Amino acid sequence: MARRPRKPLTARTADKLDLYQRSVQSPDVDVALMDRLHKRLVGHPPRLLREDFCGTAQICCEFVTLHRENRSLGVDLDQATLDWGRKRNLQALTPSQQERVTLVRDNVLAVTRPRADLTCAMNFSYSVFKARPEMLAYMKTARKGLKKNGILLMDLFGGPSAQEEEQETTRKGGFKYIWDQAHFDPVTHHILCRIHFEFKDGTRMRNAFTYDWRLWTLPELQELMVEAGFHNVHVLWEGTDSETGEGNSVYRRRLRGEADHAWICYVVGQA
Numbered sequence: 229m230a231r232r233p234r235k236p237l238t239a240r241t242a243d244k245l246d247l248y249q250r251s252v253q254s255p256d257v258d259v260a261l262m263d264r265l266h267k268r269l270v271g272h273p274p275r276l277l278r279e280d281f282c283g284t285a286q287i288c289c290e291f292v293t294l295h296r297e298n299r300s301l302g303v304d305l306d307q308a309t310l311d312w313g314r315k316r317n318l319q320a321l322t323p324s325q326q327e328r329v330t331l332v333r334d335n336v337l338a339v340t341r342p343r344a345d346l347t348c349a350m351n352f353s354y355s356v357f358k359a360r361p362e363m364l365a366y367m368k369t370a371r372k373g374l375k376k377n378g379i380l381l382m383d384l385f386g387g388p389s390a391q392e393e394e395q396e397t398t399r400k401g402g403f404k405y406i407w408d409q410a411h412f413d414p415v416t417h418h419i420l421c422r423i424h425f426e427f428k429d430g431t432r433m434r435n436a437f438t439y440d441w442r443l444w445t446l447p448e449l450q451e452l453m454v455e456a457g458f459h460n461v462h463v464l465w466e467g468t469d470s471e472t473g474e475g476n477s478v479y480r481r482r483l484r485g486e487a488d489h490a491w492i493c494y495v496v497g498q499a
């Protein structure tokens with residue numbers, strides 16, 4: 229049977245969480261990295277993954293497809309986003325996979341059980357913690373919620389471009405994704421970011437998401453992890469494609485990085 233052509237997206241018909249997932253998330257790539265990292269640092273694959281600030285829980289859902297013993301726990305404050313994830317992402321799984329995903333509506337600062345093999349805080353969501361004591365409290369809670377030697381994985385963006393008030397537009401299938409660094413204060417490192425979407429018919433979805441964050445630095449996050457009791461704290465830095473000079477999506481443990489204009493890396497610690 230011929231497939232019905234997809235209706236063009238417009239600001240009126242599009243679903244902002246669907247656009248978000250299509251713009252910023254690659255759960256298959258993320259869980260492959262987590263699986264490899266845990267095998268390397270702990271000696272076996274992770275079986276219980278905790279996704280903090282899980283939103284629509286794409287990582288939780290992807291993780292349980294990797295192995296029949298894999299379980300995941302997603303924690304997020306926003307009921308409507310969790311419900312969307314349940315309906316759209318969980319229901320796409322087999323019944324056995326669905327049973328192995330638990331989503332809880334709670335503050336990540338309040339959840340420490342069950343103890344996970346690996347906890348991830350992705351897409352910089354932990355940046356809502358703008359004061360040092362709050363970030364330290366988050367890391368201590370994350371540590372309490374991990375098994376011995378369990379891993380905390382956080383991504384971070386940085387480089388001079390992260391401190392510029394600028395917009396970056398990326399074309400996606402049927403729409404444009406616009407990352408807007410609307411305001412950055414060099415004194416506090418408070419950063420206000422927004423996501424907008426634009427459609428082929430000229431309509432726009434402005435301020436679909438707003439993030440009132442602190443732009444943390446790599447030394448700060450590593451020092452805080454050590455202070456929170458983590459060991460083997462280190463950075464995974466992206467390699468460079470020798471032909472294009474661009475990042476090659478291969479992340480390796482590195483003691484030094486390059487002074488790139490924009491970079492994304494991972495901070496890792498073991499409980």
Ligand SMILES: C[S@@+](CC[C@H](N)C(=O)[O-])C[C@H]1O[C@@H](n2cnc3c(N)ncnc32)[C@H](O)[C@@H]1O
Nearest residue numbers: 281282283304305306334335336350351353356
């Ligand atoms: C940028 S979204 C991240 C979604 C997803 N983790 C990702 O990688 O794209 C941030 C999420 O963090 C949640 N959030 C913010 N503060 C939180 C807190 N203290 N505890 C739990 N969830 C929180 C919000 O409800 C929102 O769904």
